Amino acid sequence: MPEGHIIHRLAKELNETLGKHPVQASSPQGRFSAGAAAINGRPLVGADAYGKYLFCDFGIDEILHIHLGLIGKLNRKREPIPDPVGEIRLRLQGQSDAWDLSGPTRCDLITPEEMDSIIARLGADPLRRNPRVDLAREGFRNSKKPVGARILDQNVIAGIGNVYRAELLFLCGINPLRPSNSLSDEEFDCLWSHTVELMRIGKRLGRIVTTDPDEIGKPRGRMGDDERLYVYKQDRCRHCGTELVTAKVGGRAITYCPVHQPL
Ligand SMILES: [Zn+2]
Numbered sequence: 371m372p373e374g375h376i377i378h379r380l381a382k383e384l385n386e387t388l389g390k391h392p393v394q395a396s397s398p399q400g401r402f403s404a405g406a407a408a409i410n411g412r413p414l415v416g417a418d419a420y421g422k423y424l425f426c427d428f429g430i431d432e433i434l435h436i437h438l439g440l441i442g443k444l445n446r447k448r449e450p451i452p453d454p455v456g457e458i459r460l461r462l463q464g465q466s467d468a469w470d471l472s473g474p475t476r477c478d479l480i481t482p483e484e485m486d487s488i489i490a491r492l493g494a495d496p497l498r499r500n501p502r503v504d505l506a507r508e509g510f511r512n513s514k515k516p517v518g519a520r521i522l523d524q525n526v527i528a529g530i531g532n533v534y535r536a537e538l539l540f541l542c543g544i545n546p547l548r549p550s551n552s553l554s555d556e557e558f559d560c561l562w563s564h565t566v567e568l569m570r571i572g573k574r575l576g577r578i579v580t581t582d583p584d585e586i587g588k589p590r591g592r593m594g595d596d597e598r599l600y601v602y603k604q605d606r607c608r609h610c611g612t613e614l615v616t617a618k619v620g621g622r623a624i625t626y627c628p629v630h631q632p633l
Contacts, residue, residue: 374529375572421528432479439475518546519620
């Protein structure tokens, strides 16, 4: 599932590639024909991301609202733009680049009020300016749910998915099964600061890299898939060699080190 760093990166790239010029919008698959017709020929005023939600303003009364969900993709096509392949819900074609949306959970036009109400429900987004960190802190303090479940709750922190969850809890030495309200202020601060730092890196690189370049012996951009993560889908702890444990927390599997993340 694309996590928040990808959605923020997409918003940035959409602005860079489609901004200011008329966009040709179509629904090759046909399931979003009316919506595409409403924005066709309009310039993209701005794309913006909140957590895992993407909003595109084309200067009409409604806002294009996209949520990629588990399997959705928004793929950039460069010149020469190929014909759409597969089930493309929406194609946005600018002057040189096109973007193909497939498999989204949501792709619809919503009112600015509906957008505001989605944003109002979301927790602190580490990739936005002035995120509501105190709300996120309260979100942990007020809950006995396992930290590993709470950290995926988009109404607490917006944008974290399964990969960042496992990596962040490892880096802060927090067992995913601990009650959220058992976190100390220092532990929450550790979680939050690592979230901001690592999601910024992820946005810049377009993929999740959490390992320390000094430890791996190469820059993040050159790390292979077997080098860029500490615990997600790994067998042994990179730091102590202990066999990692996998548990189901918040409905999804998480891997952790029983030595570095004691209960
Ligand atoms: Zn360990």
